[in-house]
Amino acid sequence: MTQELHNEHAVVVEGLTKRFGNFVAVDSMSFNVKRGEIFGFLGPNGAGKSTTIRMLCGLLGPTEGSARVGGYDISTEPDRVKENIGYMSQRFSLYEDLTVEENIRFYGGIYGLEGAQFEERRQWAIEMAGLRGKETALTRTLSGGWKQRLALGCAVLHQPPIVFLDEPTGGVDPVSRRDFWDLIYNLSSEGTTVFVTTHYLDEAEHCNTIGLVYAGRLIALGSPTSLKSKLERYAIYEVVSENPVDAMDLLQKQPWVAETSIFGSAFHVSTDASTGSDAEIRRTLEQGNIGISRIQRISPSLEDVFIQLIAEESEK
């Protein structure tokens, strides 16, 4: 690993593994996160996202492998790592019995901010969280969105070059979620590397790079566009049918169908791009006496990619 690579990458992960007894939570993961990018860690609950983030933040020691965060080894230089990161978890980790101001003061204090520098960051955090005029409110009285922004403000008060956000939008309403992503963009545009885990696919679309995690393994890595292009050999159709369950059953048996999955009131069928077509789907369902009201070819969403990749992964 050359120094150059470290200058370019905020996080370098090599063969990182975490076992709890016989259970492999994280299975030899390797990836790099570029400086200043928004890196999304996407996967279902229990896939090993949080465990990975906890290792990178020095909350857990790895069983095998290594990682460098901000150029420091997480196993041998955890103290240097901690000076260079901000961390925010789904639980928002604020003191509910302290006021907004007191929470900021406390987190500023433990990171050694003082004087004019602290004052400037305090103003910034209050402004950013939209809590001007609410400085003396007890944190427990704030709504979810405010708590979330205040927690982010406290986590980056010391202006860390890298910030880890573990499911930061869990349990927050859609408007607050969008506002929150604006804050993440701002951080990133100021040069902060943002490492964020989520299980919301729409959020993953906002990331520069996505790592797809399934059962402790990294099954795909790339920009949202490059991940979608992995599905070029498939054609994806959205079908609306009065009997979607039987329709999906029937289609799944066809050799040219790769995968079917429910999407709201419709379902998606991914077919081999060369042999499948809407006419083929229509004919199959008519032969099975299953009515369809609509069929349409669509461009794949990240969700289609995710489902397809997981299906391929489970077949292995």
Next chain:
Amino acid sequence: MIHANIVPIFKKEFRQIRRDKRALGILVFLPAFMLVMVGYALNFDVKHLAVAVTDLDRSALSRELVERMTQSEYLELHHEVEAAEDIDPLLESGSATIGLVIPAGFSNDLLSGKEAHLQVLIDGSNSNTGSVAQGYISLAVRDFSNRVAMRWLETRGVSVPIAILLEPKLWYNPELKSAKFLVPGLFGLILMIVTVISTSLSIVREKEMGTMEQLKTSPLGSNEIILGKTIPYLLISLVAATIIMIVGWWLFDVTIKGSIPLLYLAVVLFLLGGLGQGILISNVAHTQQVAFIMSVFSSLLPSFLLSGFVFPINSMPGFLQVISNVIPAKFFLVIVRSIIMKGVGVAPIWEQFAYLAMFAFATIGISAVRLQRELSR
């Protein structure tokens, strides 16, 4: 390796305690309140025992016996009944503790040199009161029969020198007041509860809220987190200790005969052990309820039952005596009673000091190692 960053934790902890009026009340005033309650309620002094008498003899001597018996503050004549059977209901209802039946012919027997019999019925349902009552009665009867014998001899011109005069002197607690014995003991009990419960709860609360995780990703080390969180409780416990001493002096006349700095040294050592125990509990417990139950079971119960606070250790079965040797309150009590009541220096109690230091060192050491391992797991 301790940063200056420990100060914000202090400040935060004090703010949280100050904001939580209930917790503050528990920490500072509950101890004094418990002292008052227990100091007055836990009273082993046996005084003003109610006596019921059936005097079937009705002689000058029998009247003198009753009068002599009930002239002290220990026994009081409450009922005089006609028949011996009338005493039973009085004992049953608890309106008398002692029943005295003076049979007919009591004074005749006594004056004619025969054995005179006196029937005494004692309510033994409270074994402590019962045995004390028995002691009072037999002393009073012996005293009375000595007087009668002397008088009998004197009327025949024989003067008898009294060979032995017993002059008992009670040291350290001359009035034998149980409060003076209990208050120093309560001191240990209360401090133990306050420190173990409050430290374990305050750490487990941060685990529950997820803020502990936040602290661990900061540059603070585990030592700083723990010290920052526990030192405020140590200081508050010292304030509570001082309040207990003032209340003890004010209400129960408990004065400190020995050195106050030495007493505070013992208190600090004892509190450190309690803090260590609280931290250890917080290592294991994941919810505040569990932490609370573990704290009560590991501090309150043993400190109350096995420390010699109320029940003498020497009269416990062997295995309990062995177990009592790991209860820090037992050693603390010896120190506190020695310093407060006897005014001794460090020489006779250095072993107890050494034990308290060992306990504090062990609990804090083990929890520090555990925390370190938790971080590097």
